[in-house]
Amino acid sequence: MDTLEPQFDYAPAPTQGGPSILRARYGMLAGGAWSEAAGGVFATVDPATEKPLAEVARASSDDVERAVRAARRGYEKYWRKLRPSERAKHLFRLSRAVSERARELALVQTLDAGTPIRRSREHDVPSAIATLFTYAGWADKLAWAVRAGERTRPLGVVASFGSGSSPALEAACALGPALAAGNAAIFVPSEHAPLAALVLAQAGLEADLPPGVLSIVTGDARTRNAFVDNADVDAIATGGAREACAAIARALAGTQRRAVLRPELPGIVIVCDDAPLDAAVEGIVRSALLERGPYAPDALRVLVQESILSETIALLHERLRTLRIGDPLDENSDGGPALTDARREDLETFVTAALEAGATVARGVGPLPERGFWHVPAVPLFGFRTIAEALEKAHAFGRIGGAGIWTSSGQGAVYLAERLAAETVWCNGYARFDPTTYAGGAAALRAYLHT
Amino acid sequence: MFDAAPGETRTQRGGTGLQPNDSRMSGPPARVDAVTLEARAAALFGRAVRGAALEAARRLTVACLDLTTLEGTDTPETVRSLCVRGRASGVAAVCVYPALVAAAVESLRSSGVRVAAVAGAFPSGHSTLSVKLADLRSALDAGADEVDVVLDRGAFLAGRYGEVSAQLEALRAESAGATLKVIVEAGELGSYAALRRACDLALAAGADFIKTATGKIATSTTPAIALAMCDAIRAHRRATGRSAGLKLAGGIRNARTAFGYLAIVKESLGDEWLQPARLRFGASRLLEELAATA
Numbered sequence: 001m002d003t004l005e006p007q008f009d010y011a012p013a014p015t016q017g018g019p020s021i022l023r024a025r026y027g028m029l030a031g032g033a034w035s036e037a038a039g040g041v042f043a044t045v046d047p048a049t050e051k052p053l054a055e056v057a058r059a060s061s062d063d064v065e066r067a068v069r070a071a072r073r074g075y076e077k078y079w080r081k082l083r084p085s086e087r088a089k090h091l092f093r094l095s096r097a098v099s100e101r102a103r104e105l106a107l108v109q110t111l112d113a114g115t116p117i118r119r120s121r122e123h124d125v126p127s128a129i130a131t132l133f134t135y136a137g138w139a140d141k142l143a144w145a146v147r148a149g150e151r152t153r154p155l156g157v158v159a160s161f162g163s164g165s166s167p168a169l170e171a172a173c174a175l176g177p178a179l180a181a182g183n184a185a186i187f188v189p190s191e192h193a194p195l196a197a198l199v200l201a202q203a204g205l206e207a208d209l210p211p212g213v214l215s216i217v218t219g220d221a222r223t224r225n226a227f228v229d230n231a232d233v234d235a236i237a238t239g240g241a242r243e244a245c246a247a248i249a250r251a252l253a254g255t256q257r258r259a260v261l262r263p264e265l266p267g268i269v270i271v272c273d274d275a276p277l278d279a280a281v282e283g284i285v286r287s288a289l290l291e292r293g294p295y296a297p298d299a300l301r302v303l304v305q306e307s308i309l310s311e312t313i314a315l316l317h318e319r320l321r322t323l324r325i326g327d328p329l330d331e332n333s334d335g336g337p338a339l340t341d342a343r344r345e346d347l348e349t350f351v352t353a354a355l356e357a358g359a360t361v362a363r364g365v366g367p368l369p370e371r372g373f374w375h376v377p378a379v380p381l382f383g384f385r386t387i388a389e390a391l392e393k394a395h396a397f398g399r400i401g402g403a404g405i406w407t408s409s410g411q412g413a414v415y416l417a418e419r420l421a422a423e424t425v426w427c428n429g430y431a432r433f434d435p436t437t438y439a440g441g442a443a444a445l446r447a448y449l450h451t
Numbered sequence: 452m453f454d455a456a457p458g459e460t461r462t463q464r465g466g467t468g469l470q471p472n473d474s475r476m477s478g479p480p481a482r483v484d485a486v487t488l489e490a491r492a493a494a495l496f497g498r499a500v501r502g503a504a505l506e507a508a509r510r511l512t513v514a515c516l517d518l519t520t521l522e523g524t525d526t527p528e529t530v531r532s533l534c535v536r537g538r539a540s541g542v543a544a545v546c547v548y549p550a551l552v553a554a555a556v557e558s559l560r561s562s563g564v565r566v567a568a569v570a571g572a573f574p575s576g577h578s579t580l581s582v583k584l585a586d587l588r589s590a591l592d593a594g595a596d597e598v599d600v601v602l603d604r605g606a607f608l609a610g611r612y613g614e615v616s617a618q619l620e621a622l623r624a625e626s627a628g629a630t631l632k633v634i635v636e637a638g639e640l641g642s643y644a645a646l647r648r649a650c651d652l653a654l655a656a657g658a659d660f661i662k663t664a665t666g667k668i669a670t671s672t673t674p675a676i677a678l679a680m681c682d683a684i685r686a687h688r689r690a691t692g693r694s695a696g697l698k699l700a701g702g703i704r705n706a707r708t709a710f711g712y713l714a715i716v717k718e719s720l721g722d723e724w725l726q727p728a729r730l731r732f733g734a735s736r737l738l739e740e741l742a743a744t745a
Contacts, residue, residue, distance in 0.1 A: 008507045008713060008725050013499035118494075278682045279484035282491055314689070322718045331499035408482045428484045 013331040015117045017107050019046075019053065022195070028057040028218050029201035031070030032211025037063045039219065044194055047114040047337045048328050048372045056194050059219040064226035067186060067217045068233055071157045074212020075184035080154065082210075084140035084182070090209055091136030091179055097203035098172075099129045105199045109168045110328045113193040114336035114373070117329055119290070120168070127433070128172035134435040135176030138445055142181065145442045150451040154182030155258055156234035158448060159227040162197065163240035163264070164190030164339050165294065171197045173444075174237060175214065176435075181448035183235075186215040188227065192339050194218045228252070235260055235448070239294060260447045265401030265423065266299035267292070268394050269430060270416065271312060272387075273305040275406035276428065281315045283430060285323065287404055288379040290335055293431025295401040298343070298350040303390050306383040313362055313381060320364035320377055338373040347375055354380030387412075391419055399423075404430030481651060481686060483643040483679060492674035495718050496711035508710045509741050511725055516542040517567055517698065517733045521666065527554035534558035540738055543727040544597060548573075549590035556594035567632070568593075571600030571622055574636070574665035580618055584625050597630035598622075599662060599698075599733075602649055604639050612652060619656035632660035632698055632731075635680075638670030643679050650683035654695055660731065664701035671701025677712055681719040697724070700733030706744045709737060 025041065027034040039060030043052040059067070079087065098105065105128070106120035115124060138145060142152035160174035171187050178185040189197035201216035217223065227233050228251050236248050237260035245263040252259045269287050271280045287293075288300050304312045328336035338344035355361055359380035368374035384390040394400060400422035405413050413427040424439060426432060435441040500508050518537040520529060530551045535558065537545045544565040545555050555566045568590035572578035578586075587598055600622050606614045623631055633653035640646045653661050661680055664671035677699055684695050697720070699712050709732055716724050724730050 007722055008511045008717065009504065010498060010500060010714075011502035011504040013501045118497075274479075274482065276482035276484040276487070278686075279487035282487050311689075318685075318721075322721070428487065 010332045012327070014327070015107065015110075015329045015331060018329060019111060021104060021107055022054050022111065025055045026057065026195065026198050026218070028059055028063065028067070029198070029204065029214070029216045030063070030067035030212075031215070032074070032205070032209070037219070039063055039223070042191060042220065044112055044192070046111055046372075047192075047339055048369070050371045050373075053111060054195065056191075056198075056218045059217045059223045059226070061222075061226040061229075063219075064217065064223060064230060067215050068157060068159075068227070068230050070212040071184040071186055071215055072212070072232055074210055075154075075157055078210035079182065079184055079213045084142065087180070087182065088136055088139035090207065090213075091132065091139055091176075093207040094179075094204060094209060094214070095129055095132035095136055097207040098132060098200060100206075101199055101203050102126070102129065105168050105196060108199050109166075109193070109196040110336075112195040113164065113167050113339055114328045115166065116333040116336050118331060118333075123291075124166050124169045127435075128168045131169070131172040131176045131435040131441075134441050135180040135445075138177075138442065139180040139182075142445065142449065145445040146449065146451050151449070152181075153450040155448055155450060156183060157186065157232065158183040158235045158237060158260075159186040159188060159233050160237040160260075161224050161227075161240070162187065162189040162193075163238075164193045165292070167193040167196040168200070170239070170294075171200050175200070177444040178237065178448045179214065181445050183448055184213050184215075186217055186227070186233075188217050188219065188224055190339075191218070191220045231255075231257070234258065237447070238262070240264060258447075262294070264294065264296040265399055266301060266397060267295035267402045267404075267430070268400050268420075268422070269300065269302045269404040270390050270394065270406065271302070271304040271308070272405070272407040272409070272412060273307045274408045274412070275308070276408060277308065277312065277315065279428065280406035281312060281319050283404060283406055283428070284312075284316060284379060284381075285319055287430040289323070289377045291431055293402055293433070295431065298346040299397075301394070302379060302381050303384050303393055304381050305390075306385050309360070309381065309383045313360055316362040316379060316381070320362055320379070323364050323377055325364065325368070325374070325377060335377060338375060341373050344373040344375050351378045351380055354382075358382070387416065391416070395421060402426070402431050404428075480644065480648045481683070483647050483682075485643050485675070488643060488679055489675040492678040492715060495678070495715045496674035498711070498714035500710045500714070505710075505744070508713055509706065509745055511713065512706070512709045512732060513540050513542060513738065513741055515727045515730045515732055516540075516738060517544045517546045517700070517731045518542045518738060519546040519666070519700070519733050519735050521546070521548060521569060521573075525551055527551060530554045531558045534564070536738065537564050538562045540742075542738065543731060546599065546733060549586060549593065549595070552590050552593035552595045565596040565630075566594060567597035567599055567630075568595040569599045569601075569665075571598075573599070573601050573634075574667040575605075576601040576603040577605055580621060583618065584621060587622055587625050591626060591629055595629065597632060598626050599632040599634055601634045601636065601665060602653060604636055607645075607649055607652075608639075608641070612648075616652050616656055619653060619658070623657040630659045631657070632662045632696075633658040634662040634665055634700075636665055636668065637663050637672070637676040637680075638668050643675065646676060646679050647683055650680050651687070654683060654687040658695060660696040660698045662698035662700055662731075662733065666701035666733065672699050672703065672712075674711060674715060677715050678719055681716060685720060694723070694729060696729040696731065698731035698733055703732055703734045704736055705740045706737075709741070
């Protein structure tokens, strides 16, 4: 009985479908119809292999002009005139059309952005659909999303830019509130992962939204600049790097146009000495490597109380050895590649910098595929001795986006949550969003309304 | 820890509930987060086992199987026929009541298949220590290689942890040389924290295996229960260097379920646990199911 049995390992388990689901060439959706772009095309690549996946329209400033005119017409002629309850019906239809394409959407996001298929299928796409569904319900209840006596007038034509992290979800989070607030919405996906938004565009056509109300315009930085420069766009919404947000704020300063900015703030994880340790280690791995959420992907600071630091590092090393980094299409992959080579480098630079700043780095193991934007998973950990020191270190770089606190003390969690300058704090968790909560849903509507 | 937080003292957070004179466990009981535990367990349980992995998983499951019959209607004949099947398939052990150990020992002589017996006032554990010890002794005297004893939930849930430990240590001493499996009956413990504590007590008392369930109540084994027990085994190894095994029993009726647990053990404890010396499945009907999927 003491003889070792043959080892059991998972065989490759690729998802049905694969790249054959893609079209060779994608246009842009403007004015309720697909069209080519005068600016030509660009190739979007699979970050797992660096192979080109499809050609996508590159919208020039003329294409942008045309899309904005169509959106303006859609807004003035149809969307603005519809009763809010009719707008709600359209948006419910949109969420249903997207859910009918859920499988395709998950697969396309995985191919184009490298998100592991299970994450796409079980988290990102269901969350995207839930987001559209929730905002559809808000469309005729806007008076409850603002303070008593405030107005609920839409802004007009809103253009939103994607950053490429969770492309399906970020498109839904951009379109849902803008459309529910009564605006015509144009979404410009990241040029590194534009295809998921184009699946949403197809769903928009199938939902029979009035022409021009929902547009998906693909392109690069020049395309986005054309929107920023177009005075007929009433609002520009974007997340992403702080510098990019600041540039948009500057461009729109002094105009009547609105900037809806959600700059990527750093995330923080604080593990206290009374934390459920196995769960905390799992939480660190997820926050740092797998489920980063909308926070700056290369700036998660993990702080661990010194009395449990060495044990945490030992556990983390063990856990990282079993982490399955590989083919995003494989059902058993936990982690995929970075979206671009530049982001891969950013992650590596971040780890190097943390090491120089005195962090202990827990690393996973290779080997990694030769092609593609892969990197060995690595998590830098910083120690702290007292809660006061943890708060000081957490705020060393200013405001925080999301904070995950790991402790068994409810009182301790509240104590930290009250003192952290963070947008959202989770106790024994991180970056778990729900569009039906105020912070996750209704709060965003105000940004798209003249109150 | 939260030294700046008002109104909180060390004892409020760190109270262990152990008897003051109880030196078996030091420090506060291990903490468990149910949300993270259940999410990770579900993800691992859902691993895709396909293609070539299926055959390896099937062979490993058979090799780790404790082919079990624990019915009031069991007879030496039904046990013998079970042993014939177990022997032919190459399972790890056949598990029976103490009175039927002799029949199993005879059928399995020089087969490499071990004989396991349930003992210690199985399944409730409600009896005196002397009865439990006599129960165990009778199984060993009849030739059992392994004994599956139940943790005394009556004492455990009343907070008499010292008594639970003392019982387990006595059973451990009585079964020296044999493989001791301690059944914690997770479904009766009420929380993952209590489950973890029960596992820690059993491991500290020297159990060779900790086992999820008796199979006699509705809630027996779930992915999260299995993962919580893997975490306890890993922590025990970190603290003592000793590698205890895990036995999953109760409600494991088909191949898919067994393979889900293989994934949990593989990824939380590691490949070294994928062998009969450290992993067992207790089941009565699983063997036929595995044969049907081969």
